Structure formats: structure tokens, C-alpha cells
Amino acid sequence: MAHALDVVGLLRDTGLTVIEPEPTPAMVAAGMAASGLGADRVRAVFKAMLAAGGTLAGRVQ
Secondary structure: OHHHHHHHHHHHHHOOOOOOOOOOOHHHHHHHHHHHOOOHHHHHHHHHHHHHOOOOOOOOO
């Protein structure tokens, strides 16, 4: 557990955020409200931003 907390601390210190590989309904709604775009376009923008950031990591259970 201490190691996991150290990793979380490193993420915070470097400004990195862990997110879902697909936008959640709340993320899509927030994107729609902020941009005026439709849900499909918001999802496409989300995926494009992730792709521009590099290789997506696999989901860890």
C-alpha cells in the first residue's frame, strides 16, 4: 500500500492524471456543455487528444 501511495504522489507531483480510455457520460456531458458540440464529436475530440498524447496504456483491473 505504501508503494501505491508513493506512485499516486509521483503522479500528483508531475501533474499527470489517470483517466478512463473512453469518456464517461459525465465527461461527455461536460464537454458538450463547454463546447456546444454533440456527444459524438466530443467523444471523437477526447479520443484524438488521448492519441496525440502517445500510446494508450491498457486498462488495469
